[in-house]
Amino acid sequence: MGMRDNEPKYLSFKQLRDELSGGRLKCVEVVDYYLSQIERNKGLNAFLEVWGDEALQRAEAIDDKIKHGKAGRLAGMVIAIKDNICYKDHKVSAASKILEGFISIYSATAIERLLAEDAIIIGRTNCDEFAMGSSNENSAYGNALNPHDRTRVPGGSSGGSAAAVAAGLCMAALGSDTGGSIRQPASFCGVVGIKPSYGRISRYGLIAYASSFDQIGTFTNNIEDCALLLEIMAGKDSFDSTLSQKPVPAFSRDLASPSVKKCRIAYIEECINHNGLDPEIKECTLGIINKLKAMGHIVEPVSFPYLDYGVPVYYVLTTAEASSNLSRYAGINYGYRSPQATTIDTTYKKSRTEGFGAEVKRRIMTGTFVLSAGYYDAYYSKGQKVRRIFLEKTNEILEKYDLILSPTTPGTAFPFGQNELDPVKMYLEDIFTVHAPITGLPAISLPLGKHSSGLPFGIQLMGRKYDELTLLAFSDYMMGLDIG
Secondary structure, eight states, X not given: OOOOTTSXXXXXXXXXXXXXXXXXXXXXXXXXXXXXXXXXXXGGOOEEEEOHHHHHHHHHHHHHHHHTTOOOTTTTOEEEEETTBOOTTSBOOTTOGGGTTOBOSSOOHHHHHHHHTTOEEEEEEOOSGGGOXXXXXXXXXXXXXXXXXXXXXXXXXXXXXXXXXXXXXXXXXXXXXXSSTTHHHHHHHTSEEEEOOTTSBOOTTBOOSSTTTOEEEEEESSHHHHHHHHXXXXXXXXXXXXXXXXXXXXXXXXXTSSOOXXXXXXXXXXXXXXXXXXXXXXXXXXXXXXXXXHTTXXXXXXXXXXXXXXXXXXXXXXXXXXXXXXXXXXXSSSSOOOTTOOSHHHHHHHHHHHHSOHHHHHHHHHHHHHTSTTTIIIIIIHHHHHHHHHHHHHHHHHHHOSEEEEESSSSSOOBTTTTTTOHHHHXXXXXXXXXXXXXXXXXXXXXXXXXXTSXXXXXXXXXXXTOHHHHHHHHHXXXXXXXX
């Protein structure tokens, strides 16, 4: 049986795997189907490059493996990757002109682990330049559009990956999350998006924005696929010294345990009562809280008085790290070099001026400022101290509760251009998502909300460090509830 255009897309890998192993479907047909979907939805600008021929060749080889019983755990899963994750002998640009035409000479550890299990990588997706943005409006290659409403942003920075999964252009996609760059677009596009604990998945081969925040994660249609991908990509790697040495649980197997224990869940009062929160999102969140209470879980309000300091702390620390990380793009060793460059000085100045977009330059300048003599103590040192307070207070909550629940975003996807002229307004889009990366804790956005405008929105759960299992198991349980 082939996949015809009028048939429903595959929403779960388990369903697809059963068809493949039963011989009713071939990987080549699956790739063909997704390539036709990508072509039909070209206007979304979700992909910067599609590796169609290569994906078909790989699918053919994997079909042979399936036939001989030698296929890996991801055989037939078609995955897209954000354009800041390196894949050997393929272009990677972080959606920036400064890396135009650059071809990676190695693969990220996460990519190698997916390929080892026979995943099929179909292309690289659009994103905000160097992962800096909440709307995908900062890409040098144009906006990715929201498949639910093409006049609205898909979220950022991993907007292309979220849009690709939501529109059924691939089964799963990789993104990276520094301050909400997976969870916010997952909320806007109505898919599952996870940021694992910092140090759970190797950052080797992820183009750095802010090294102490960045984490690779996934977009999927369900928790089962999310758990399987996380399990395969996670675990120690000699190329990343910040990685946890803890053994990785068998997330995908343990997810299937018969029942979820009664959970203790905290919700932050300051989030629910935030004046920027859309009333319908507030109502839905409170409805979910009441539903969970009715199911026998303990759900209680807690105070987190530092909520409004999250965004300032995040931008002080991440811009400082970006200022350092992005100094390597100078038109000297690789990437864009200005045709007007004649001396060392003009090579640096002109290449960086012409190669970087406005938002990236804004963040480099901000970071250079907060690290400069006379301001280092006032901003950067202070920011690190507040980061410690965030962690201590959050861990205090998580000693008493298993999970922390909140809306993922204060609103639904906003129209293009709405926040363009006000960077601070754009930065405040991350008010509920920066908490997890500041503290290094795992967090997930679940597509549980539907606004009267027809747009989706997410509910966020945050868990204890390295306890993705509780986070995933309870997320799976919540996805199974009739929230309406």
